[in-house]
Amino acid sequence: MKSTIKDVAQKAGVSIATVSLAIHDHKRISPETKRKVQKAINELNYSPSKSARNLVSKKTGNIGFLLTDDHFLRTEPFYTRIFLGTEFEARTGEYYVLLNTVGTDYDECDKLPRFVLDKSVDGIIIAGKVPELLIDKLSRINLPLVFVDYIPSKNKYPLVLIDNIHGGSLATEHLIEKGHKNIAFIGGDINHPSIHDRFQGYKLSLEKAGITITDNLISLEEPYPARQNGYDAARRLIDNNKDITAIFACNDAMAIGAMHFLKDSGYKIPQDISVIGFDDVEADLLLDPPLTTIRVPKVELGAEAMRVMVDVLNNDNIAAKKILVPVELIERKSTGTA
Amino acid sequence: MKSTIKDVAQKAGVSIATVSLAIHDHKRISPETKRKVQKAINELNYSPSKSARNLVSKKTGNIGFLLTDDHFLRTEPFYTRIFLGTEFEARTGEYYVLLNTVGTDYDECDKLPRFVLDKSVDGIIIAGKVPELLIDKLSRINLPLVFVDYIPSKNKYPLVLIDNIHGGSLATEHLIEKGHKNIAFIGGDINHPSIHDRFQGYKLSLEKAGITITDNLISLEEPYPARQNGYDAARRLIDNNKDITAIFACNDAMAIGAMHFLKDSGYKIPQDISVIGFDDVEADLLLDPPLTTIRVPKVELGAEAMRVMVDVLNNDNIAAKKILVPVELIERKSTGTA
DNA sequence: ATAAGTAAGTTAAACGTTTAACTGATATTT
DNA sequence: AAATATCAGTTAAACGTTTAACTTACTTAT
Numbered sequence: 001m002k003s004t005i006k007d008v009a010q011k012a013g014v015s016i017a018t019v020s021l022a023i024h025d026h027k028r029i030s031p032e033t034k035r036k037v038q039k040a041i042n043e044l045n046y047s048p049s050k051s052a053r054n055l056v057s058k059k060t061g062n063i064g065f066l067l068t069d070d071h072f073l074r075t076e077p078f079y080t081r082i083f084l085g086t087e088f089e090a091r092t093g094e095y096y097v098l099l100n101t102v103g104t105d106y107d108e109c110d111k112l113p114r115f116v117l118d119k120s121v122d123g124i125i126i127a128g129k130v131p132e133l134l135i136d137k138l139s140r141i142n143l144p145l146v147f148v149d150y151i152p153s154k155n156k157y158p159l160v161l162i163d164n165i166h167g168g169s170l171a172t173e174h175l176i177e178k179g180h181k182n183i184a185f186i187g188g189d190i191n192h193p194s195i196h197d198r199f200q201g202y203k204l205s206l207e208k209a210g211i212t213i214t215d216n217l218i219s220l221e222e223p224y225p226a227r228q229n230g231y232d233a234a235r236r237l238i239d240n241n242k243d244i245t246a247i248f249a250c251n252d253a254m255a256i257g258a259m260h261f262l263k264d265s266g267y268k269i270p271q272d273i274s275v276i277g278f279d280d281v282e283a284d285l286l287l288d289p290p291l292t293t294i295r296v297p298k299v300e301l302g303a304e305a306m307r308v309m310v311d312v313l314n315n316d317n318i319a320a321k322k323i324l325v326p327v328e329l330i331e332r333k334s335t336g337t338a
Numbered sequence: 339m340k341s342t343i344k345d346v347a348q349k350a351g352v353s354i355a356t357v358s359l360a361i362h363d364h365k366r367i368s369p370e371t372k373r374k375v376q377k378a379i380n381e382l383n384y385s386p387s388k389s390a391r392n393l394v395s396k397k398t399g400n401i402g403f404l405l406t407d408d409h410f411l412r413t414e415p416f417y418t419r420i421f422l423g424t425e426f427e428a429r430t431g432e433y434y435v436l437l438n439t440v441g442t443d444y445d446e447c448d449k450l451p452r453f454v455l456d457k458s459v460d461g462i463i464i465a466g467k468v469p470e471l472l473i474d475k476l477s478r479i480n481l482p483l484v485f486v487d488y489i490p491s492k493n494k495y496p497l498v499l500i501d502n503i504h505g506g507s508l509a510t511e512h513l514i515e516k517g518h519k520n521i522a523f524i525g526g527d528i529n530h531p532s533i534h535d536r537f538q539g540y541k542l543s544l545e546k547a548g549i550t551i552t553d554n555l556i557s558l559e560e561p562y563p564a565r566q567n568g569y570d571a572a573r574r575l576i577d578n579n580k581d582i583t584a585i586f587a588c589n590d591a592m593a594i595g596a597m598h599f600l601k602d603s604g605y606k607i608p609q610d611i612s613v614i615g616f617d618d619v620e621a622d623l624l625l626d627p628p629l630t631t632i633r634v635p636k637v638e639l640g641a642e643a644m645r646v647m648v649d650v651l652n653n654d655n656i657a658a659k660k661i662l663v664p665v666e667l668i669e670r671k672s673t674g675t676a
Numbered sequence: 677a678t679a680a681g682t683a684a685g686t687t688a689a690a691c692g693t694t695t696a697a698c699t700g701a702t703a704t705t706t
Numbered sequence: 707a708a709a710t711a712t713c714a715g716t717t718a719a720a721c722g723t724t725t726a727a728c729t730t731a732c733t734t735a736t
Contacts, residue, residue: 016722052389055723
């Protein structure tokens, strides 16, 4: 059943080295011999053993995909999509993707990811925020690292990022165009590079439009950008400032929370208050009204990260590049004229 | 940096065979030697090379996870969750999971999944409905197969299934307990084993409660269990029978559609009509009112499938078992008393 | 005619494990 | 006291590739 290189060699009447060289299209092998070998391969339905190859090449043919438990388990399939993207791209690059999650509470005693310990990967794509301690440890072993949707503090690795600043601007400009002036911003975990940048985009656009940036329009206290936090932030904001006519939430989860609060408080969306989110998660379409948001091409992010990884692997020491993946405004029904 | 068994042997002052045997806790090695070896292992931070192991054991340590493109890409992260479950369980079983999708239009000319071609997996978990032709081809190569959430036509493989009949009963009994008598059923693609069984559960519970099963309370025509179909089915049902006080939809997507129709027609949920779904997808919580449903433990389904696979792999030819994973009623706000 | 070069293979070592078969002590049985 | 069993380890082959170094037969240049 399972044929080896030996069987092919026998059938083709050549040595196993010739078969190997023929497979790799080595110039030392004549076209005719290559044909003979190819014929034998087809007849025997042979395909090389990965294990044997890996053993001698000291490569594994696998790329690790690392993220935190809560990112993978969270309701919105954000990182799942990114993972999917790496998987799609890996296919063309002849790689497999191995997934591993780590706790957010990673500490000194915790083990390294399984695929690192048993040397099952040639490189690691790290998605989203992961504990810096883990990054430290990982940077000590000699594996190529590529970050997607996160900027580690010691920034010497290739980065694949959402163009958050531009996205923040897009969202804000959309509201400005609709005639809004009192535009609130809801953030959570403002130290997170993505959220920080979206906030930058917000401020940039306001400045550009000549609108002064007002403190009581901005909520940055929430520690985490989740639904409930969006709800709480919206309440605080509205309590302090009745003039708000539009809210830009730093992500859809918070936008959804904010919408819940607004509905609970009897505000009509978008007649009384417009809401825009960021990410474009599936749930947005189910909302009433469906949420206007900034679409992040999640699958594309993952694919890009894998492309960078393959480059790094083939090209040994390529300069650590930084790729910004563009976003786009998706206008639905949650935003209207002021 | 990367230490091999040779280094460990040298450091411990024994042969490499001894190291290997010690690692596998072989009885021929004395406790004292084992300690020595362990010490050397720790000091060198050694861990065995998977490639080398795989080569000699002729195992890969990988399990394939196969499903169709559209199942993986569809909005509700149903199969994604199942995948996650296999991944979690794989961890304890020392396996890695390799994912591969196939088109629903798989035909004779299409290649087998990549991980089959290059012999990168020891077994395959197949999730959801996949083309029978592919199953045929796969059954010819000698890899263990485990199906999750699908029953292939030639049923000789281990199966991990949702307990759909019981779920159907749970849903129906919940409505009966609330005092409902005119309980409608909305199905789509009634030939699908899962939907068929949910319908069985419905009928069983009605019989048990002494309620006659009425044709104009049942909609089975819809070809596909999607939102729009739920909308259409609900309309037809209500048009034909104004006495309906409760609807059991065969899945959440159809339930969501039905709710939309009811709202559009001015019915209050649950005051006028109760609605219950099946699956418990994330969207349910966002609805107004949030949907009462039957929770399907998706992660658990995947974990169970992996457990079965590991059993099969360790135990060579275990009888093809069939595991029914239990479901539970999640009561939210879309069902009330008649 | 001889040396040098090239073309097309082949040989054999290496990759890092596992494991069957062997060895050489001790301990036990007869 | 000799034969046998047990214990604790070692030796060496095998797994299926890749690849540097070697071979052999032609070409071509001098």
